Amino acid sequence: MTEPIAGIAQNIQLAVTPVFLLTAIGAILNVLITRLGRVVDRARALEEELVGPPLAGGEERRLVALDDLAVLDRRMGAVNLAIALCTASAFLVCIVISILFVGEFADFEWAQAVIWVFLAALVLLAGGLALFLAEIRIALTSVRVRAGLLGDRRPRTGRGAREA
Numbered sequence: 194m195t196e197p198i199a200g201i202a203q204n205i206q207l208a209v210t211p212v213f214l215l216t217a218i219g220a221i222l223n224v225l226i227t228r229l230g231r232v233v234d235r236a237r238a239l240e241e242e243l244v245g246p247p248l249a250g251g252e253e254r255r256l257v258a259l260d261d262l263a264v265l266d267r268r269m270g271a272v273n274l275a276i277a278l279c280t281a282s283a284f285l286v287c288i289v290i291s292i293l294f295v296g297e298f299a300d301f302e303w304a305q306a307v308i309w310v311f312l313a314a315l316v317l318l319a320g321g322l323a324l325f326l327a328e329i330r331i332a333l334t335s336v337r338v339r340a341g342l343l344g345d346r347r348p349r350t351g352r353g354a355r356e357a
Contacts (some may be wrong), residue, residue: 200297207293211286211311218283218318222276225325229272236265264335271328278321285314 239258289311296303 205294209290211290211293214314215283215286215290218279218286221318221321221325222279222283225272225276225279225321228328229269229276232265232268232272236262236269239265261335264331268328268331271324271331275321275324275328278317278324282314282317282321285310285317289314 239262243255243258243262289307292303292307292310296307
């Protein structure tokens, strides 16, 4: 009687291990959803500026706002796809956990299925993280362009700032 219980306990341990990956994916999704919310809020604010009374900066400010909206649209697309990939990855991890748990009771060799489903989950997670990085690059590039408007007024950083 002790052996079946030991087998079940070991299988539960195996099934619980991927839960840590599931927790990490949840944290990543939380960051992505927060970023998406901020981008959407900024896009809505710019849209209100564009449809409201004429902007203080005139046509130039309107063009800048439209450029900003285009960048925000690219960011929303990247984050949205990253969320989809990470969510699909989490779903596959749940399937792996289920296979590991049910595999104890079914008289079938599930090892190949676990390997392939887990590998697919990791590939989807890597894709989501790559899109997250792409979204960050888009955001930083748009900020660098803005910094270009400052010209010589940019604060100096590093060793040159201390020497001045």
